[in-house]
Structure formats: C-alpha cells, structure tokens
Amino acid sequence: MPPKKPRRVALILFNLGGPDRAESVRPFLVNLFTDPAILRVPGFVRPWLGRLIAWRRTAPAQENYAVLGGKSPLLELTVEQARSLDAALNAGGGEAEYRSFVAMRYWHPMSEEAARAAKDWAPDEAVLVPLYPQYSTTTTGSSVAAWEEACRKIGLDVPTTTLCCFHSDEGYAAATARLLRASLEEARAKLPGGAKLRVLFSAHGLPESIVKAGDPYQWQVEQTVAAVLRALDEPGLDHVTCYQSRVTPQKWIGPSTEDEIERAAHEKAAVLICPIAFVSEHSETLVELDVEYREEAEKLGIPGYFRVPAQNSDAGFIAALAGLVERARGSGRALCSFAGARQCPREHRDCPHARATERKAA
Template sequence: MPAIDPARHKVAIVLFNLGGPDSPEAIAPFLLNLFRDPAILRVPPFIRPLLARRIARARLKPATDNYALLGGKSPLLDLTREQAAALEAALPEMQAKCFIAMRYWHPMTDEAVKAVKAWAPDHVLLLPLYPQFSTTTTGSSLLAWRQAAVKAGLVAPVTTLCCYPTDPGFIAATTALVRAAYDRARDTLPAKTPLRVLFSAHGLPETIVRRGDPYQWQIEQTVAAVLSAWGEPVDHAVCYQSRATPQKWIDPSTDAEIARAAKDGTAVLVVPIAFVSEHSETLVELDVEYRHLAERLGVPGYFRVPTQNADAAFIASLAGLVRRAMADGPTLCSASGGRLCGSAHGGCPFVPRRHDGRRGTVHA
C-alpha cells in the first residue's frame, strides 16, 4: 500500500475515551452501557444483562450524588474537545481532523464512525486517551470501532496506536506536573512533615490481570519512568481506586494507602497516573471522598496533582505520537513501534485473538 503523506492527504485522528453522562437523566443509561460491556462484566452472556441492571441500579444513587457535585454532568467531553482542538493546532503540517469516540455515552463509537466516513479521510489513526493498554478500555474501544466501521462501510487505511506508557514526551509532561505539585506541597508543609507520593490508577479485578491483561504492568512501567525522569529519591507507592464490582480487585487500594500514610504520620500527594482528563474519579473520588478520608484519619496534608487535560507539553507529546505512528503506515503500533508487553501478557493487542477474545484468529 502506498505511503500516506499527511501533508497532502486527510488524516482522521480518532480519540478514544470512556465518556460520561451529559445530564442527570443520562446517568442511568451511562451506567447500564458500562456494565453491559463484556470487557467490563466478564460473566456468561445470559447472566450479563440481569447483573448489569442490578449493578447499575446499585450505583445509581452514589453516581447521581457525585455528578451533582459537578453540576449534574461529567466534564469529560468538554475537556476531550479541548484536547482535540489543541492537538489539531499542534499538527499544522498535517491535514488532520480529530474525532471523539466515547465508549459509554455520546458521542459514541457509531457516531464517530459516521462522522469520519462523512469527512472521507485518506487515513485513520486510532489514538486512545488511555496511556496504558487494558482489554477493558482501549481493547473494548478498538473492538467497538472495528464493528461499527464494518457496519457503516468505512473503508480507509488504519493505524492503531495501542499504548504509550513510557513514551518520553508523555513521561516528561507528566513528570513536570508531578514535580511542580510536589514542590508546592512541600512548600506548604512544615519542614519535618514527610510527604509520600501515591500514584493512583483505576483498578481492575484480579481475575482480569491474571488472564493476561497488561494494564497493571504498564502502570508500574509508567511510574518507574516518571521516577527515573524526576531523578530524585522520593517516598512513593502505586495504588488503585474505583472498585466497581464485588470481586477482589488488584491492590493496594488508594484508601488503604491513605490509611497507611495516617499511621506513618506522612502527608500524601496523589497522582492520577492513568487519567489524562479530569472527571468524576478525580474531581469527586480523589478531591472529595479521599480528601475527607485523609482528614478523618489525621493525614497531616493531602494534595493532588492535576491531570494533563490540554497541558501544552502533553498535547505536544500526543502530536509526537501521531507523527511517529503515521510514519509507520497502516499498522498496529505502540509508542516505541513494536510490542511492549512480555509473553505473560496474553491480553496485549499484539497477540492474535479470535472473535470471542481468546487466542486465535485476529479480530476483523
């Protein structure tokens, strides 16, 4: 296939994200969409609809209360639109246009596919706003995209960027935000009060990780890269938040690490290491719920690093990823080009998989 010249050909950049309700009335269907996803609720198909409704009902009241603190809706779509506009502006040499494909609320994947088809691009680049790959996030979005593209008859060369957990540009941008917040927190605290950095990521059920999902490993790689770029020894821990189902989830949990910090008499700086946009899990779970927990337990200081949003350095890192991915042509690639994950991670997108998600024939 001839190489695509992004200076002369139209490139559709599709930004994948989770999505969030845009009104109080959208909260219930958003939750139902989330838990009906086979990548999220991994139970037999005949059980999933009933169990999804049960979990969605149980979570409706707390979710409604959380979104009420945010004005009744998620800010995620507006922030993703800002990122899209900034990314387009950061690629002046390309005929590039960004499209947003949210997984569980509008604009959903089929809407994005129709918009891309109407624009008639010469090339499509799939760019997740999840730096670390998981079968539950990027994997689910990629499958939804493929199915919607086939249904809509969208035909164009596609480059898929699966992940960028240790991309130097992404790491530099993230480290700058962490270092600046650490310095601000350190200036606020008494000199003798220790400060611990908690790298908090969305959790996963242990069973998903045991089956080969590379997410936890990629989170650890991101944290190691940030600490290396920072270049200073710092007390830190990796932890996980947002447990959503009754199964055992990977640990330690963020609330357990906050309790440990209280016992140790250390202040905490929380880094949302897997999120690149503010939403309910940062603005409510981290800023309200965990802050209250820290205060109740007597943690001597609670601070939080902002997400990247449209931070100039972060957008520049995305632009760099786009340029390198386009240079690879139609393919599946990571930020470094090839496969990042080890052989233990059968959930890596570089592993051929059947339509039912098991090893075998690659998804259509």
Template sequence: MKTAIVLFNLGGPDGPEAVKPFRVNLFSDKAIIRAPIFIRFWLSRLIAASSAKAAAANYELMGGKSPLLDLTQQQAKALEGELGDEVKTFIAMRYWHPFAKEAAQDVKAWNPDRILLLPLYPQFSTTTTGSSLTDWHEAAAAAGLAKPTTTLCCYFDDPDYVDSIAALVDRGIAEAKASLPPGVKLRLLFSAHGLPESIVTAGDPYQAQVEANTAAVMARLADKNVEHQVCYQSRATPQKWIGPSTIEAIEQAGRDQIAVLLVPIAFVSDHIETLVELDIENRELAAHHKVPGYFRATVPNADPAFIRALAGLTRRALAGTHGLCSHKNGRACGEKHKDCPWSRYRMGQNAA
C-alpha cells in the same frame, strides 16, 4: 494526506437523566463484566441501581454532568493545532455520546485518506482500549468505512509523554512541600483505576504498564528522594481487585504520619474519579485518618507538553508500516501478557 484521528475515551453523562443509562452501558460491557449475556444484563442493572443515588449526588457535585467530553474536545482541538490542516480529530466515547457509531459516520462523511485510532488511555487494558477497539471496528463496518487504519495501542513509558507527566508531578511536589510544616515527609501515591485480579491473571497487561509508567515518571523527577507507592481506586464489583487500594494507601499514610500527593497516573483528563473520588471523598478519608497533608497532582487535560507528546506519537505511528503500533513501534509488553493486542495481531498474521 487527509488524516482522521479518532480519540477514544470513556465518556460520561451529559445531564442528570443520562447518569443511569451511562452506568448501565458501562456495566453491560462484556470486557468489564465477564459473564454470560443473560447474567450480565441483570447484573449491570443491579450494580447501576445499587449506587444510583450516590452516583447522581456525585455528578451533582460537578454541575450535574461529567466534564469529560468538554475536556476531550479541548484536547482534540489542541492536537489539531499541533498537527496541521490535513488532520481532523473525531471523538469516540465508549459509554455515552458521541458513541463510536456516531464518530464512524462523521469520519466517513469527511472521507480521509487514512485513520489513526488514538486512545486517551496511556496503558492498554482489555477493559478500556481493547473494548473501544472492538466497538470501533463494529461501528466502522456498520458504516461501510474502509480506510487504511493504524492503531496506537499504548504509550505508557514514551519519553515525551512521561516528561509531560513528570513536570506536573514536580509542580505538585513543590506546592505540597511549600504547604507542609517543617519535618513532615511526603509520599507520592500513584493512583490508577483498579481491575479485578482475574482479568490481570488472564493476561491483561494493564497493571504491568501502570507500574512501568510509574517507574519511568519517578526516574525523571527532580526530587530523587521522595518515596512513592502504586495503588488502585474505584472498585465496582465484589470480586478481588488488584491492590493495594488507594483507600488502604491513604489509611497507611495516616498510621505513618506522612503527607500524600495523589498522582492520577492512569487518567489524562479530569472526571468523576479525580474531581470527586480523589478531591472530595479521599480528602475526607485522609482527614479522618489524620494524614498530615493531602494534595493532588494536576492531570494533563490540554497541557501543552502533553499535547505535543500526543502529536509526536501520532506522527511516529503514521510513519510506521504496521496497522498496530505502540510508542516503541513493536510490542511494548512481555509475552506473558496474552491479552496484549500484539498477541492477537501476531495470531492474525500467522492465520494469513
């Protein structure tokens, strides 16, 4: 069967002139700024303008654009290589080109027998996968694209995915310890993108899935004695966000005089939050607080083990009988998470 795999990702500006509109698109998303549209319209522009110079400077550090599309294209090509000739990948970015509407038109032109929606977000959040799903369904309807579609909602503790991450962390631990003076201990900081606390309280399963993802990786590490902490980065609005923040965790490491290995647990591709926020800004913060060693684990990008894990997830999802699946086939998070897509899927079944 001809199978279209649609990869969801955030997107990023492809040049200096795209930085502002990309950020306006990001902060205009009702899944992120949960305010009435007339407030969101002005607030998105205010937030984008308030740090416009800093954002532009940060993208300049990466050559004036985000590397995210290039890296996602590499992942897409590698995944096609694993899955064979009857599979074609398409990329649907949420906040910059190629948008879902462009991807939907391309999928329609290819005319597949079926579609798999595959987020490059291991943990489900209404602000990432949920937002991309809404965007895709609107784009597919506008394009007149009607094909049997399966959605993979999350894979945060899928064994093959976890093994691929654990291998990268093992490598990072070995390299860090080889660089540290004798007697200096190491702490893993599993850093994920943060969320306003109100979104989690409302039922978003993201924080619970990040913590479960971390626990699964820790259970597979070769070093069973290394200590760890989950923390959250990239606060962007004035609300109270889930914590502790990555900044707070680094400051605490300075007080404890312990080296840190940053593990970007919610990111599978390098972009501004790994290459600038973690590698430059937080490294400088660590030096300021006299952290005795600062290291970062590699993100998967097109790592072969990660691509094989995605291929396995794809095969199992397509072999299932549901339009919605997780790596566990059924629901992967607890009933208290009312914004898990399975809650809405069940509501739809009951309504039918």
C-alpha cells in the same frame, strides 16, 4: 501543476465518556456494565445482571455527578484536547491535514456517531488514539472493538493505524513529571520543614482475575510510574503505586489507594496523589480523589493532602500526543505501541500484539 492536496488523516480519540445530565446516569451505567469487556459473565446473564448493577449504582453515581454540576466534564475536556492536538499537528502545513473525532465508549458521542462524522469528512486514512496511556482489554480493547463494529456498520473503510499504548513514552512521562514536580514544590511549601511527604501514584483498579488472565494493564501502570520517576530525577522520593475505584466484590489488584492513605496517616506522612492512568479530569479525580478520599484523609488526621492535576490540554502532553501520532503513522504498522513493536512480556496474553499474532496464525 496544481499543488498536491494534503492527505486527510482522521484521528479517532477514544475515551470513557460520561453522563451529560442527571437523566443520563442510568443509561450510561447500563452501557458500562453490559459491556462484555467489563462484566465477564456468560452472555445470557450479562443483560439483566448489568442492568441490576446499574440500577444499584445510579443513586450514588448521581450524587457524585451532582458535585460536578449534574454532569461529567469529560466530553468538553476531550474536545479541547482534540482541538489542541489538531492545532499542534496542522501548524505550519505539511503533507497531511489532521482532524480529530471523539469516540466515547459509554455515552455520546459514541463510536458510530464519530465514525459517521469521520466518513463525512472523507479521510484518506485514520489513526486510532486512545486517551488511556496503558492498554487494557477493558478500556482501549473495548473501544477498538466498538470502533471496528461501527465502521463495518456504516461502511467506513480506510487504512487505519492503531496506537495501542503510550505508557512509557518519553514525552508523556516528561510532561507528567513536570506537573508532578510543580505539585511537589507547592506541597512542600505548605508543609512544615522536615515533614514527611509520600507520592501516591493512583490508577483505576481492575479485578485481579482480569490481570491473571493476561491483561497487561497493571504491568504497564508500573512502567508508567518508572518512566515518570526517571523523568522526575529525584532519587529517594517516597512513593507507592496504588489503585482506586473498586466497584465489585471480587478481589481487585492492590494495594488500594484508601489503604495507602490510611497507612500514611498512621505513619504521619502527608500524601500527594498523582493520577497515573487518567489524562483528563472526571468524576474519579474531581469527586473520588478530591472529595471522598480527602474527607477520609482528614478524618484520619493526615498531615496534608494534595493532588497533581490531570494533563487535560497541558502543552507538554499535547506535544507528546502529536509526536505519538506522527510516529504511529511513520511506523509502517497497522498496530503499534509508542515504541513501534510489542512492549509487553510474553505472559501478558491479552496484549493486542499477541492477539493480532494469534489471528494471523488462525
């Protein structure tokens, strides 16, 4: 008998996306701010209000991307992650052949482009893999909805497993802790003996109203920090969880990263920023953290300002992703967390597992 063909598994990697040239900044921002998961206003208001916000933010955003050479590096870094993940999963053969497809939410390649490429490959099944460790309706939730709409539009219909989050996955936490440990050692070596050093675990913020409505993001960020600290195993480490990138006048979850930098300056503490909700370098790490916040810290006279790099294609992180994919496929669930079942407490009504239960009940 001829050997059995390996089962084709399409991996759909979700990420935010970013403009690929200066002219792309405005339409990228329009896509972002007209997403109903982001701008939560009545539908008849959203198109014009979203375009107004995009218009007002275009010039400062172009300035930020100019620092990066005129475009976001996110696509290239995500493609590299995809290739590394495929290599890890396909090493040594096996019953499955994996191929990753990148689906960006707000700029190309977007969901329909990725879905068409996946359909052309003719997969036997698909696994949706968010490159957001923590679930939010504004990120993974929006990306899954866009993917499902694209699949309906082009007629891609294969058995699909959705990984909703990996906030406390041991492999992910260990890989992050290794990067943090190396940066701690480097920062301590550059500071005078006895100098105070504080780790700021910085995540993208959200309007407080979204969290109060049931979004589990903030709780999951806190779980990530706890998991990384367990893996780091350095009792007594001075640390704070904080949030960056506020873009609207609403009240956002806190404390803010800017406020924590200011507090550290007053207390004569150096800071080591650890991005805890980003797994790739992009404008919020390379510009906001490395340029804007650093300048502010230096103006405040902070004793030292350091940053942990994002995971990108770190071998430990890629190995963790590969393990997550394999466990998701073996879970027997259409929707699974890094541990299989739902992880979020009941009060988080926007946990995707809670929404799936509501749909079944309806």
